[in-house]
Amino acid sequence: MKKQLSALLTLTVLASTPVMAQDINIKLTNLTNGLYFTPLLVAAHDVNTHLFMEGSSASVNLQKMAEGGDIRGLLSDLQVVSGDVVENPAAGQLDPGESVNFNMMTNDSNTHLSLTAMLLPTNDGFVGIDSLELPTSAGTYTYYLNAYDAGTEANNEVINGGDGQGVLGIPADPGGNAGTGGTGLPATENNMTVHIHRGNLGDDNASGGESDLNNTVHRWLNPVAKLVITVN
Amino acid sequence: MRIPLKLATVMIAAAMAFLQGCNDDSNNGDDAISLPDKQFQLDVTNLTHNQAISAVGVILHDSAYQLFTLGEAATVALEELAEGGDNSALLSEANSNGAVIDTVAGTAMIVPGSSERFMLGGNASALEVSLAGMLVNTNDGFAALNGAAIGHLERGASVTFHAKVFDAGSEGNSEAAAELPGQGGEGFNAARNDRDFVTVHPGVLSMVDGLATSALDQSHRFDNPALKVVVTRLQ
Numbered sequence: 371m372k373k374q375l376s377a378l379l380t381l382t383v384l385a386s387t388p389v390m391a392q393d394i395n396i397k398l399t400n401l402t403n404g405l406y407f408t409p410l411l412v413a414a415h416d417v418n419t420h421l422f423m424e425g426s427s428a429s430v431n432l433q434k435m436a437e438g439g440d441i442r443g444l445l446s447d448l449q450v451v452s453g454d455v456v457e458n459p460a461a462g463q464l465d466p467g468e469s470v471n472f473n474m475m476t477n478d479s480n481t482h483l484s485l486t487a488m489l490l491p492t493n494d495g496f497v498g499i500d501s502l503e504l505p506t507s508a509g510t511y512t513y514y515l516n517a518y519d520a521g522t523e524a525n526n527e528v529i530n531g532g533d534g535q536g537v538l539g540i541p542a543d544p545g546g547n548a549g550t551g552g553t554g555l556p557a558t559e560n561n562m563t564v565h566i567h568r569g570n571l572g573d574d575n576a577s578g579g580e581s582d583l584n585n586t587v588h589r590w591l592n593p594v595a596k597l598v599i600t601v602n
Numbered sequence: 603m604r605i606p607l608k609l610a611t612v613m614i615a616a617a618m619a620f621l622q623g624c625n626d627d628s629n630n631g632d633d634a635i636s637l638p639d640k641q642f643q644l645d646v647t648n649l650t651h652n653q654a655i656s657a658v659g660v661i662l663h664d665s666a667y668q669l670f671t672l673g674e675a676a677t678v679a680l681e682e683l684a685e686g687g688d689n690s691a692l693l694s695e696a697n698s699n700g701a702v703i704d705t706v707a708g709t710a711m712i713v714p715g716s717s718e719r720f721m722l723g724g725n726a727s728a729l730e731v732s733l734a735g736m737l738v739n740t741n742d743g744f745a746a747l748n749g750a751a752i753g754h755l756e757r758g759a760s761v762t763f764h765a766k767v768f769d770a771g772s773e774g775n776s777e778a779a780a781e782l783p784g785q786g787g788e789g790f791n792a793a794r795n796d797r798d799f800v801t802v803h804p805g806v807l808s809m810v811d812g813l814a815t816s817a818l819d820q821s822h823r824f825d826n827p828a829l830k831v832v833v834t835r836l837q
Contacts, residue, residue, distance in 0.1 A: 425647035
């Protein structure tokens with residue numbers, strides 16, 4: 371399972387530095403008990419750019435991130451609009467309770483910040499923030515981030531390596547707390563727009579039941595991440 | 603539908619004020635004669651997975667109006683909304699409250715992933731917006747904004763709020779079909795068989811998570827927030 375995950379990781383950090391406008395520091399903390407963030411994509415961009423929008427259908431590139439942790443599509447979307455991008459700052463997954471800290475230089479026109487990472491183990495859950503207006507006065511600003519459901523895949527809670535686009539199932543549980551043999555929760559998606567994730571259900575049956583997820587480990591309540599932006 | 607009529611009223615009132623050379627500066631909610639110099643557009647989106655939200659009631663007011671107070675009993679009007687999805691008493695009470703400037707009623711349930719747009723107008727020293735709608739597959743759960751400040755908005759600017767789900771505390775959370783409007787069950791019942799104070803909602807259990815008598819399935823579970831509310835000041 372870990373092998374599959376690491377195949378998703380790319381270790382380059384791209385911090386484009388055109389006309390310098392603002393030097394900011396970002397610290398992101400995983401506030402969950404048992405959920406892992408796949409490689410983060412963080413970007414400053416113009417006011418019109420969105421990686422996702424609440425209540426709107428996910429793009430194919432968002433779907434690839436949310437179902438399989440693949441951020442390459444969203445990365446190219448950001449490059450098209452000359453975003454200032456930090457790709458995979460944690461050099462892999464961000465574990466429960468862990469933080470990542472990094473600096474960004476943002477261009478004058480890139481006034482808004484977006485961030486995404488898939489939550490493992492979920493079918494198409496992700497942590498994100500959509501186009502937050504960056505503060506410009508020196509200081510420290512704290513935000514709490516919610517878990518979203520991309521609305522692209524039913525939450526059957528079966529771990530079968532399914533990732534990417536349109537393959538029903540969860541890629542992996544990096545923490546190794548999941549069970550096997552789950553028959554799957556009903557494969558219906560009632561809200562096919564990006565919405566607030568209702569949470570994992572899980573069960574207490576490690577070798578059967580409906581869900582492969584563990585109901586004492588894999589649940590959460592919002593918020594799932596703490597974002598601290600320091601403007602220098 | 604209301605807007606052209608109100609605009610006409612406002613224009614007449616403004617013309618009369620001009621002719622009489624008098625300046626009416628009352629902010630007491632009598633919007634037939636006071637000139638609303640701020641117009642707001644609200645876009646309300648249901649962010650839940652499978653909880654339809656009853657026709658919302660939206661209230662523009664100053665800081666003297668309070669939709670509810672956490673830890674205190676809900677009004678009967680709020681109970682009617684939270685148990686039965688009926689916003690009419692809540693809005694008629696608001697309309698007779700001197701701190702309320704404008705109200706608007708939703709036309710229908712807002713289903714998951716969909717939105718409804720509202721227009722409100724008026725002015726006061728401290729403008730706030732409150733709104734509420736029932737999660738129809740709960741006993742007495744409602745998503746609400748309780749006095750979100752919007753008076754600072756410049757013309758053309760927007761602010762986004764996220765509404766949490768509250769429990770009216772007026773009906774126990776049985777999740778039984780007979781008591782859930784979303785399952786064809788009873789709506790408002792004047793009896794109060796819960797703790798009788800408003801709290802943050804604990805969420806629903808559903809039949810697959812330890813409450814065998816629940817009529818709800820796992821799709822009805824929810825986490826906060828339940829509504830996104832984007833307020834844009836038009837003028």
